[in-house]
Amino acid sequence: MVVEILDLRKILVPMIILGLATIFYFNLEDWNHVQFFYNNMIRVDNFSVAFSGLAIVLSVLIFVLSADFYKEDSRHISDYLAILIFALCGAIVMFSFWNMAMLFLGIEILSISLYIMAGSKRFDVKSNEAGFKYFLMGSFASGFLLFGIALIYGATGSFHLANIATYVSLGHISPMFYVGMMMMLVAMLFKVAAVPFHFWSPDVYEGAPALVTAYMSTLVKIAAFGAFYRLFYVTFISTFDSINLILAIVTAATIILGNVTALSQLNFKRLLAYSGISHAGYLMLGLISMKGGTANAMFFYSAGYAIATIGAFAVAILVFKAMKNENIEAFNGLGKKNPMLAAALTLSMLSLAGIPPFVGFLGKYYIFSEAIRNGQITLTFIALLNSIVGVYYYFKVILAMYTKEANETEVSGTVSYYVIISICLLLSIALGLFPDMLMHLF
Amino acid sequence: MMTLLILFFPLVASLLVLFSGNKLASKVALFFSVIELAITFYAYLIYKQSGAESFYYFKEWIADPKISFHLGMDGLSLLMVLLTNFLTPIIILSAFNRTIENAKGYFALITFMQFALIGVFVAYDGLLYYIFWELALIPIYFIALRWGGPNRVNVTLKFFIYTLAGSLLMLFGFIMLYYYNPSHSFDIRDLYANASKVCSCNQSWLFWLFFAAFAIKIPIVPFHTWQADTYKEAPTQGTMLLAGIMLKMGTYSLLRWLVPIVPAGVAEWGPYAIVLCVVGIVYASVIAIMQKDLKKLFAYSSVAHVGLISAGIFALNMQGLQGSVVQMLAHGVNVVGLFFCADIIFNRTKSLNVDGLGGIRNVAPKFNTMFMIVVLGSVALPLTNGFIGEFLLLFGVYEYNTWLSVFAGLTIILGAVYMLRMFQNVMLGNTNETTSVFADLKWNETLVLGILAIVIIVMGVYPKPVFELAEPALKLILNNALIK
Numbered sequence: 001m002v003v004e005i006l007d008l009r010k011i012l013v014p015m016i017i018l019g020l021a022t023i024f025y026f027n028l029e030d031w032n033h034v035q036f037f038y039n040n041m042i043r044v045d046n047f048s049v050a051f052s053g054l055a056i057v058l059s060v061l062i063f064v065l066s067a068d069f070y071k072e073d074s075r076h077i078s079d080y081l082a083i084l085i086f087a088l089c090g091a092i093v094m095f096s097f098w099n100m101a102m103l104f105l106g107i108e109i110l111s112i113s114l115y116i117m118a119g120s121k122r123f124d125v126k127s128n129e130a131g132f133k134y135f136l137m138g139s140f141a142s143g144f145l146l147f148g149i150a151l152i153y154g155a156t157g158s159f160h161l162a163n164i165a166t167y168v169s170l171g172h173i174s175p176m177f178y179v180g181m182m183m184m185l186v187a188m189l190f191k192v193a194a195v196p197f198h199f200w201s202p203d204v205y206e207g208a209p210a211l212v213t214a215y216m217s218t219l220v221k222i223a224a225f226g227a228f229y230r231l232f233y234v235t236f237i238s239t240f241d242s243i244n245l246i247l248a249i250v251t252a253a254t255i256i257l258g259n260v261t262a263l264s265q266l267n268f269k270r271l272l273a274y275s276g277i278s279h280a281g282y283l284m285l286g287l288i289s290m291k292g293g294t295a296n297a298m299f300f301y302s303a304g305y306a307i308a309t310i311g312a313f314a315v316a317i318l319v320f321k322a323m324k325n326e327n328i329e330a331f332n333g334l335g336k337k338n339p340m341l342a343a344a345l346t347l348s349m350l351s352l353a354g355i356p357p358f359v360g361f362l363g364k365y366y367i368f369s370e371a372i373r374n375g376q377i378t379l380t381f382i383a384l385l386n387s388i389v390g391v392y393y394y395f396k397v398i399l400a401m402y403t404k405e406a407n408e409t410e411v412s413g414t415v416s417y418y419v420i421i422s423i424c425l426l427l428s429i430a431l432g433l434f435p436d437m438l439m440h441l442f
Numbered sequence: 443m444m445t446l447l448i449l450f451f452p453l454v455a456s457l458l459v460l461f462s463g464n465k466l467a468s469k470v471a472l473f474f475s476v477i478e479l480a481i482t483f484y485a486y487l488i489y490k491q492s493g494a495e496s497f498y499y500f501k502e503w504i505a506d507p508k509i510s511f512h513l514g515m516d517g518l519s520l521l522m523v524l525l526t527n528f529l530t531p532i533i534i535l536s537a538f539n540r541t542i543e544n545a546k547g548y549f550a551l552i553t554f555m556q557f558a559l560i561g562v563f564v565a566y567d568g569l570l571y572y573i574f575w576e577l578a579l580i581p582i583y584f585i586a587l588r589w590g591g592p593n594r595v596n597v598t599l600k601f602f603i604y605t606l607a608g609s610l611l612m613l614f615g616f617i618m619l620y621y622y623n624p625s626h627s628f629d630i631r632d633l634y635a636n637a638s639k640v641c642s643c644n645q646s647w648l649f650w651l652f653f654a655a656f657a658i659k660i661p662i663v664p665f666h667t668w669q670a671d672t673y674k675e676a677p678t679q680g681t682m683l684l685a686g687i688m689l690k691m692g693t694y695s696l697l698r699w700l701v702p703i704v705p706a707g708v709a710e711w712g713p714y715a716i717v718l719c720v721v722g723i724v725y726a727s728v729i730a731i732m733q734k735d736l737k738k739l740f741a742y743s744s745v746a747h748v749g750l751i752s753a754g755i756f757a758l759n760m761q762g763l764q765g766s767v768v769q770m771l772a773h774g775v776n777v778v779g780l781f782f783c784a785d786i787i788f789n790r791t792k793s794l795n796v797d798g799l800g801g802i803r804n805v806a807p808k809f810n811t812m813f814m815i816v817v818l819g820s821v822a823l824p825l826t827n828g829f830i831g832e833f834l835l836l837f838g839v840y841e842y843n844t845w846l847s848v849f850a851g852l853t854i855i856l857g858a859v860y861m862l863r864m865f866q867n868v869m870l871g872n873t874n875e876t877t878s879v880f881a882d883l884k885w886n887e888t889l890v891l892g893i894l895a896i897v898i899i900v901m902g903v904y905p906k907p908v909f910e911l912a913e914p915a916l917k918l919i920l921n922n923a924l925i926k
Contacts (some may be wrong), residue, residue, distance in 0.1 A: 079638070141524060198531070284448060331528075335588075355576060355579075355580065355606075356572075356573040356576045356577050357573055357577055361573070361576070362504075365569075365613070365617075368613075368614075368617060369507050369617055369620075372617055372618065372621060373621060377618075380614070380617075381614065384610050384611070384614050385607075385610075387610055388603060388606055388607045388610060390601060391602065391603055391606055392599070395599055395602070399587075399595060399599070400585055402584075403587065403594075403595050435504055436503075436504055436505055439504070439505070439506070440506065
């Protein structure tokens with residue numbers, strides 16, 4: 001806002017990045033230093049510091065891309081970026097909540113910001129549809145969340161996570177509690193786009209502007225999973241066996257449906273939406289094994305998935321802009337037109353497919369390892385088989401780039417895009433070779 | 443340290459080739475691969491002096507679950523590395539005098555593949571081995587995709603997904619083994635030492651998981667359907683890499699990572715596996731007889747030969763194992779020679795159809811001689827390397843079961859049928875208009891085929907070094923396999 005008044009638009013993005021870097025530094029200062037804020041509504045521990053750090057880094061990567069993304073339409077860029085920063089704030093709250101009210105606040109801040117951003121291309125029918133769908137279905141899910149929180153309050157008498165956990169561990173859990181827990185489960189499954197609550201995801205991802213889709217498929221998914229894990233690990237872990245079967249079925253369905261439906265997609269953003277659903281399935285596999293403490297594996301997997309996705313989206317945004325087309329056929333012949341971009345997208349796709357030596361492989365390996373250690377052998381086997389299916393649609397993009405005929409339109413990018421693509425690529429390979437940098441953080 | 447150098451030198455070479463530009467790429471690649479071969483010879487000399495201990499390299503890599511960067515080269519690995527580093531300069535040399543678009547990418551991928559293949563052969567940690575195994579898939583996929591024949595898109599995708607499916611099953615097996623194993627590690631020493639402690643109820647399906655991956659790679663019938671088309675559509679150098687070295691990854695893995703690690707599984711299911719191998723020999727040979735396309739014929743003959751190698755491994759006696767090692771080396775050399783001859787024929791006559799060719803002997807006598815030597819090596823004539831391997835393998839299978847060896851022995855007869863008939867149709871007889879323009883061998887072709895021919899005969903006459911190198915490793919493997 002200040003920037004808009006003073007018409008300092010050019011330094012907007014650099015200022016944001018500077019600000020975020022500062023926040024990242026302060027974030028890291030809290031490492032190994034548990035603190036409580038706002039009457040114990042927020043608890044900053046290693047889990048939240050690590051995930052918040054990841055969220056800030058991802059935001060920085062996306063904001064660098066936003067400068068050129070909004071070049072043509074920069075009248076409202078400061079509004080867009082402000083809203084995205086609000087979303088980041090919501091995500092950080094979702095990682096550090098210690099009170100149900102804070103959880104709700106965090107989810108709402110994140111979601112409302114994204115309802116607006118999904119519909120931010122005001123003259124595009126698809127964007128309006130995406131924003132509207134997301135808003136309606138998301139609010140409905142938030143309603144479930146609120147009702148669930150209310151029921152749990154009714155059963156336990158507190159919003160505070162520690163008190164609820166004590167109540168659960170004492171036994172004598174009233175049926176109202178179970179209903180409340182189920183409703184919260186439904187709401188969280190919606191937010192992470194797990195089957196059968198995933199129907200909003202492909203349409204919203206397809207309609208939203210590509211940068212916002214990148215933000216949604218990385219930051220929002222990670223935030224939702226972080227909150228999901230924190231909620232269930234801290235409060236509901238003692239009654240986990242009661243929902244084990246449901247979670248198992250949801251996990252299996254998410255993995256299978258995400259991979260199988262992605263096979264027939266023609267639109268690249270929709271393809272990434274369904275692939276995101278399948279990745280959510282793999283993360284659910286980590287969730288369902290949470291009794292053994294799988295936060296590390298989930299963090300590593302999220303980091304690897306997000307970096308590869310941002311790299312892929314950076315290339316995709318350049319291609320969409322040049323070809324004015326968001327289907328997979330827009331990538332035809334990219335191998336000849338711009339070999340660097342094609343190579344970058346290929347490596348990102350290989351990482352998402354889980355091929356060594358990229359970080360995607362190690363992420364999958366950790367999650368499978370943890371799942372087997374906690375006894376989820378059948379689910380891991382299903383996940384493994386579906387990884388094979390996944391290879392097919394990732395390779396569809398690679399094949400389009402290298403084997404199909406190109407038309408003459410040039411595809412080129414600016415320096416900032418190339419920098420982000422290189423960073424994502426280097427991180428994918430570095431984390432694939434030296435994962436101990438990010439493993440065993442907590 | 444030596445192992446580290448041998449492993450990473452091709453990776454560095456690959457990057458240098460990528461930056462050397464299209465004109466120089468082939469020469470730079472050849473230069474570095476010859477240096478790599480020299481280093482490997484030097485390593486062989488060190489091995490003869492001080493044994494395998496000088497080749498260990500161990501570094502902690504990932505803390506939990508424990509994966510270490512553990513490399514080692516015993517006699518068996520050294521032989522495989524020698525094969526890889528010998529064949530790679532030959533493969534690169536075979537690509538000279540051919541126009542290759544975007545040559546720097548092509549040769550960079552070939553040297554990168556060399557890196558991944560060496561990694562498979564020297565890895566002593568299960569998951570490190572798995573990473574190299576999968577890594578080798580990427581360059582060959584792109585080689586086949588960018589430079590392959592007209593139908594390559596679907597064929598290579600089928601190859602990639604089929605092989606990946608097998609690999610993922612193997613990954614599952616490795617992870618399960620990690621948890622069943624009391625020492626909780628992927629390190630090969632721990633896996634060998636605790637092989638008998640894993641309950642045999644689990645070893646059965648672990649066997650099938652590992653066997654699936656290797657059976658798809660080798661390939662063993664009925665997992666062979668990806669192979670013939672992929673060999674046909676891939677460019678010549680790609681096929682040479684696939685058939686010459688990558689396939690040996692599978693048979694080497696049977697020796698190193700299957701037989702000693704799940705011995706109870708092998709004892710229970712080995713008979714079924716060996717029957718599958720022998721069935722594959724006869725089946726593939728019969729199909730090869732019917733083939734009209736030269737590359738497909740060689741592909742099916744390759745399936746038959748490696749079926750015999752695998753059968754020898756499952757026979758679990760010293761002759762079978764020694765025979766498999768010798769035949770792995772022999773087959774690598776022979777099949778590279780065969781596919782190169784096919785490439786020469788295609789380059790001159792633009793046709794690979796056996797019926798349409800004929801009488802090339804009249805116009806290209808040098809090529810005729812070289813081709814004959816390679817064919818005789820493939821048919822396992824005594825005094826060629828193929829004979830040593832096949833004889834030992836059949837002997838090993840005979841000790842296991844007489845009837846199986848009778849059926850396996852059909853490979854000699856059927857092999858002679860399709861190979862000699864192919865040779866007669868292509869080289870002998872009257873020259874027709876397709877073949878009359880056949881120019882005789884160019885310098886690089888003479889060099890390649892000459893070197894291969896010399897190796898075929900020398901190995902056939904003096905195979906002793908191979909036996910000496912392989913024996914300690916094979917003894918260890920056999921001991922582990924026969925522990926109950």
